[in-house]
Each structure stands twice: as C-alpha cells, then as structure tokens.
Amino acid sequence: MDNNSSEALKSGIWYTTANFLTKSIGIITTPIFTRLLSKSDVGAFGNYTSWLAVFIILITFNLESTFISAKFDFEKEFDSYVSTMFLFSGCSSIAWLIIFNLFSSLFVTKMHLDIVYINCMCMYLFFLPAVNLYQTKERYRFGYKKSVLISSLIAIGTALISVLLVVFMSNKLAGRVWGSAIPTIIIGCFLVILLFKAGNKIKVEYIRYALPICLPFIPHLLSMTFLNSLDKMMITDIRGEEENALYSIAYQCSSVVTILVTSLNTAYSPWLGEKLHEKAYTDIRTFSKKYVLIFLSLAVGIMLISPDIMMIMGGKSYMEAQYVMPPVMLGCVCQFIYTMYVNVEQYQKKTVGMAIASVSAAMLNYVLNYLLIPKYGYIAAAYTTLISFLWLFIIHMILVRTIGYSKVYANKYIIGIVGVASVITVLVNLLYRNTILRYSIVVLYCITLLFFIVKNKDIIMRLLKKKA
Incomplete structure (x- = not known):
C-alpha cells in the first residue's frame, strides 16, 4: 500500500470512528434532557431539529459535496474555492433570515416555532458551513486530527452547554435550542477566519461551477430529509x-x-x-x-x-x-x-x-x-x-x-x-x-x-x- 493510500485509510477509519462517537454523545445525553424538560418541550425541540434538517439543505446547498471534483479542477486555487463556498452559503443564510422575519407570522404558524428559535436556526446555519467546509477540506488532505478535534469539541461542548443552560434558564426549551447552537457558532467564528486567511480570492466562477453539481441533488436530499423528519412535523401539527x-x-x-x-x-x-x-x-x-x-x-x-x-x-x-x-x-x-x-x-x-x-x-x-x-x-x-x-x-x-x-x-x-x-x-x-x-x-x-x-x-x- 502506497503512502497516500495508507493516509487515506487511516483518515477514513479515524473519521468514521469519531463520527460515530461524537453523534452518540447526543444519544447519551437524552436521559438527562427527558428528565429536565417537560414532554411539551421535548416534543418542541424534536420539531425544531426536524425543520433544521430541512433548512440545512435549503440554505447551505451541501456545497462540500463538490470537493470531490473541485479539488482537482481548482487544485492551485482550492482554498479560495472553499472560502467562496462559505461566502455563498453565508449570503444564503442572511437572505433566509430576512425572509423569515418579513413573513414571521406565516413561518411561525406553519413551523410551530417561535421567531426567536427560527432566528437561532439562521445564526447556526450561517456558521455551520464554515465547520463543514473546513472539515471536509481537511479530510481531503487527510488532516483527520483537526477534523476529529473539531467534531469532538462541538459534540462535547453542545452536550455540556445545553445541560447547563437547561438547568439554569427558566425557559428550558430556549436553553436546549441555544445550547445546541452556541458551540458551532463559537468554533465557526474561528474557522471563518482560517478559511479566508487561507483563500482570500472570491470568484463567481466557483459558484457557477458548484451550483450545477449541487442543485440536482437537492430534491433527493430534501426528500430523504422529509422522510426522516416529516413524521415529527406532522405529529406536532396534528x-x-x-x-x-x-x-x-x-x-x-x-x-x-x-x-x-x-x-x-x-x-x-x-x-x-x-x-x-x-x-x-x-x-x-x-x-x-x-x-x-x-x-x-x-x-x-x-x-x-x-x-x-x-x-x-x-x-x-x-x-x-x-x-x-x-x-x-x-x-x-x-x-x-x-x-x-x-x-x-x-x-x-x-x-x-x-x-x-x-x-x-x-x-x-x-x-x-x-x-x-x-x-x-x-x-x-x-x-x-x-x-x-x-x-x-x-x-x-x-x-x-x-x-x-x-x-x-x-x-x-x-x-x-x-x-x-x-x-x-x-x-x-x-x-x-x-x-x-x-x-x-x-x-x-x-x-x-x-x-x-x-x-x-x-x-x-x-x-x-x-x-x-
């Protein structure tokens, strides 16, 4: 096995293991939240995460999926390509934030979410692409240590901050929602700086390249997300x-x-x-x-x-x-x-x-x-x-x-x-x-x-x- 194959294998094993363990932290903390939150709050948070899964696709476009080809097509400008992808997703999240607030009564009624939580979702989705894009870039360069570290910090931070906010805030649901977003927002701020420091050239050409790859997958991704989230949305509604x-x-x-x-x-x-x-x-x-x-x-x-x-x-x-x-x-x-x-x-x-x-x-x-x-x-x-x-x-x-x-x-x-x-x-x-x-x-x-x-x-x- 050559050196690149060995690094790819090592990176894949580390990422798979870290992905499983960090996502399992959310499951491990479930017994804590079911005892701290009322059933109504648990159901409301489940509804929030269902809508979040939908808007992750609509707002971020899953732009990191383009890296498999972009890393070759823009090999010498790959860092600039990545920072352009973040800027595009950031503009998308701001646009949705404006739409949500202009038609707040409509979205609050249809989503069964307070506008405060919808705005929290938009803040989270502004910084989440910075995390995903940076981690994906590192994985393509076999930088599994940085990717694992970021995943671990976010997972552990989310668990700890969520528990603390739920315990000390009078509005338990607000503590649960903001606790799930704050670690990603904080780490995302640092990663935004690193992304633009590595690649500071923004080109519309990169966006024209990415969208034809991403857009055809959106119906597929949305359908699969709705399949996994629609139940909770409809149970809440009905x-x-x-x-x-x-x-x-x-x-x-x-x-x-x-x-x-x-x-x-x-x-x-x-x-x-x-x-x-x-x-x-x-x-x-x-x-x-x-x-x-x-x-x-x-x-x-x-x-x-x-x-x-x-x-x-x-x-x-x-x-x-x-x-x-x-x-x-x-x-x-x-x-x-x-x-x-x-x-x-x-x-x-x-x-x-x-x-x-x-x-x-x-x-x-x-x-x-x-x-x-x-x-x-x-x-x-x-x-x-x-x-x-x-x-x-x-x-x-x-x-x-x-x-x-x-x-x-x-x-x-x-x-x-x-x-x-x-x-x-x-x-x-x-x-x-x-x-x-x-x-x-x-x-x-x-x-x-x-x-x-x-x-x-x-x-x-x-x-x-x-x-x-």
Whole structure:
C-alpha cells in the first residue's frame, strides 16, 4: 500500500470512528434532557431539529459535496474555492433570515416555532458551513486530527452547554435550542477566519461551477430529509408536542443504528467499488449475505431490549413509546439494505433514479401520515416510515436490475431476510407483554450471537479492516 493510500485509510477509519462517537454523545445525553424538560418541550425541540434538517439543505446547498471534483479542477486555487463556498452559503443564510422575519407570522404558524428559535436556526446555519467546509477540506488532505478535534469539541461542548443552560434558564426549551447552537457558532467564528486567511480570492466562477453539481441533488436530499423528519412535523401539527415527544425519544433511541448504517457504509462502499470495477460479483454476493445477516442480528438484539432502552432514555413516562421501536428498527434494516443498492447506482452515476425514488417515498410517507396519524396517533408514524423504507428497498432493487447489475446481490436471499425480519418484528411486539419470556429469549439470543461471532470471526475482521 502506497503512502497516500495508507493516509487515506487511516483518515477514513479515524473519521468514521469519531463520527460515530461524537453523534452518540447526543444519544447519551437524552436521559438527562427527558428528565429536565417537560414532554411539551421535548416534543418542541424534536420539531425544531426536524425543520433544521430541512433548512440545512435549503440554505447551505451541501456545497462540500463538490470537493470531490473541485479539488482537482481548482487544485492551485482550492482554498479560495472553499472560502467562496462559505461566502455563498453565508449570503444564503442572511437572505433566509430576512425572509423569515418579513413573513414571521406565516413561518411561525406553519413551523410551530417561535421567531426567536427560527432566528437561532439562521445564526447556526450561517456558521455551520464554515465547520463543514473546513472539515471536509481537511479530510481531503487527510488532516483527520483537526477534523476529529473539531467534531469532538462541538459534540462535547453542545452536550455540556445545553445541560447547563437547561438547568439554569427558566425557559428550558430556549436553553436546549441555544445550547445546541452556541458551540458551532463559537468554533465557526474561528474557522471563518482560517478559511479566508487561507483563500482570500472570491470568484463567481466557483459558484457557477458548484451550483450545477449541487442543485440536482437537492430534491433527493430534501426528500430523504422529509422522510426522516416529516413524521415529527406532522405529529406536532396534528396531535401536539407531547405525542411528538414520545415519538421523538423512541426515534432517538434507534438513531444510534442509523449512525451505524452510515458508518458501516463508509467502510463498505470503497470495497464494493473495487469489486464492481473488477466485476467480482461472486465475492460481493458471498460477502453481502453475511454482512446483511450481521446487521439483522444487531437490529433484533436492539428490538429485544427496547423496553429497557426506553426506561433508561426516557423513564416511566415514556414507556408507552416502546412499541415504536420494533417498526423503526425494521425500517433501519430496510435502510441498511437499500443503501447497498444505492452504492451500485452511485458507482454507475445513475442518480436520476435515486431522486425519483426518494421523492416518491417522501410523497408516500406524507399521504400515509395524513391518513393515519389523526386516527392512530404517533404509533402510526413508525409504520408509515417503515412502509416508505420498504418502498425504497423495492425501487432501488429494481433500479439496480434495470442498469444491468442484477447479479451483484442475491436478491431472493435479501428479500427472505426482510421477510424474516418482518415476522420477528411482530413477535417481538408481542413479547413486550411478558418480561420473563423476553429476558429468557435475550439470554438465548446472546448465546447464539456469541456462537455466530466465533464462527464468523474472519469475515467480521475483514469488515472491520475494510478488506475482503
């Protein structure tokens, strides 16, 4: 392995590990906030983060995604390219700040957010691109130490400042919102200076280069964001903040698995690209079967202990939301699997189908939520999201067959896995009524899992080392 490859591998491992750990800090602090905040405040913050996820895309344009080509096309002017991207996103956030305040009554009513929190969001989104652009630039230069340090400071700072503000402020929700923004704003101020110090030439040419790359991805990114956030928005709108609190905490408990999906894919996709280039489809099928089975076993384990996770994360007042966890976990399994197919589409640069699939899934989710949440409450949202993820799995499997890669994955085997996972989800839901039987199965599961790990230790080690 040459020096560049070694640095790239080291950088990738460090970034993936840091990304998983820093995002997990937010999950670890959840039990603190569920005990310090009222259900109404927890639900309101969940609604705030849902809208934040949408406006991150609308305001920042995901400009760092252009670096994969810009670092070569503007190799000698790359620092100036980066600072221009920040200036463009900064102007976008200021424009949105003006729009929000000019039509404040409209946005406050539709978003169910006070204008103070909307303005806080805009301040956060002014400085967030400085963090993302700087970190991405460093990662492309294999500067993983700086990237890890920044991620750690923001994650730890957000947790500490949020807890302190919630404890000492009379308005607990305000403390939670501002606490989530202040560390990024502070660190962003320093990074803005570093960005413009490194590259002080601003060129419209760079913006003209970036927008054609970013704009086509916005419908896809927005659709996926709405798919993950629409539930909480609609629960707040239709059923109120307290029901959204129940749903949000259950969803937060499962988010560690979503983070794991992203982290595992960071390791899996480069290996898959190499194998697709070599046309080593047998290797992919053999490896992916065990890869899917390992993830399914993890999801089942979390389903079995979901009541215990809910007790730790939320306490007795949130225990009724335990029934949200099994369908959400099954949705994570579908998400994990369809991401494997998406990797093939990205390898072939077939992104139009991705956008169509994402938009259709978001529309399906909206219609189902509109029909079912008023009647069945927040529980329905877990199943509407699951159906949307199943839809994405089916569509992406068909898309991969359409572009001529039907032999890459063992489709019948994977469909069987989803079927088995669906049956397990139903059974686990029934198990929640019998604690003794559930714990007996948890013990049996642990023994079986240990046997599986010992038997397949070689494939697991290859996965961890990014080799096959």
